Amino acid sequence: MQATVFSPHDHTHCVSSAISNAQNLCVERGVRLTPVRQRVLELVWRSHQPIGAYELLAGLVKEGFNSAPPTVYRALEFLCTQGLLHKLEGINAYVGCCNPDTPHQGHFLLCKDCHQAQELDSQYISLAIKLSADQHGFEIKRHTIEIVGICQACLDKPKKLESKL
Amino acid sequence: MQATVFSPHDHTHCVSSAISNAQNLCVERGVRLTPVRQRVLELVWRSHQPIGAYELLAGLVKEGFNSAPPTVYRALEFLCTQGLLHKLEGINAYVGCCNPDTPHQGHFLLCKDCHQAQELDSQYISLAIKLSADQHGFEIKRHTIEIVGICQACLDKPKKLESKL
DNA sequence: TGACAAATTGTTATATTATAACCTACTATG
């Protein structure tokens, strides 16, 4: 059992290191982490759980950025392309990537109780998918792996009403 | 290499057997495969590729059914709950389930060229996911596994423009 | 520097996907 996003931790540290890591990466890659883009990245990380485009947009507006949807969708597209964010298709929400240095598609555990998303990088899952695809002569471009359930921390808590995530 | 949805086949047979199978299942389960529900199921199967809610709605309208969104969304919810359809979250589209007798979540290969969806039932993938979840003390409720790429048949065809599926 | 191309952002409008709320009609059962 390892430390995860589900366990308590100093999240301001996660945020600031994600940002500075992103800044370095963008410099290395010769792409621009503009103010809107950085702000969106920061808002995603700060939320500590998957967050939707329009909620991010509301955050931008509060700080004087433009309030039209394309603003945030463009930033999200850039950040996802750079591997700094992942989109969770099942809930139309975005999470920060924990390891953006090596671009990849993530595997996610989504807790339907606390709404945290834990990114995995399981070689077993990757391999199993590769094998299945090979059996069908199928060439993989990308994949979506989203596992919904209850995290350890929530299982340990006294039971309460469940949302319908 | 096995026979798949990607290979040519008599699809009218797929449709009719899916429908009669669904009818039997619903009787067994004491639930009602009403005309709208059956028609939606048929439209999904007939399309021979994942199909969206509003396209289905257009199909219903042509045949004199009600034309408001709740009509089709209710039918889709019923059919998904009964395991007769699966929703592909990555593209907001629906496909018929090939084995609705034993309810399950599917694993899908989605070809971005011919837009066919092949449902898998890989024990390797299921096991790999189970192992990853167990490592984190995570209790799985459901999952979304969608693998996007190019199918064997399309790889064999002369290369042409690719959509951005 | 100043001209230009490329990238980014602003702005307006609209497309696409999905649900809420409330009412009516049908169905099964005693």
Add this chain to the structure above:
DNA sequence: CATAGTAGGTTATAATATAACAATTTGTCA
């Protein structure tokens, strides 16, 4: 038939996402 439960009709609106084009900023190099 009464009546409770299920399903469908209808209207409105919420939530998510993109198209199209104009304005601005940035990088490049003559």
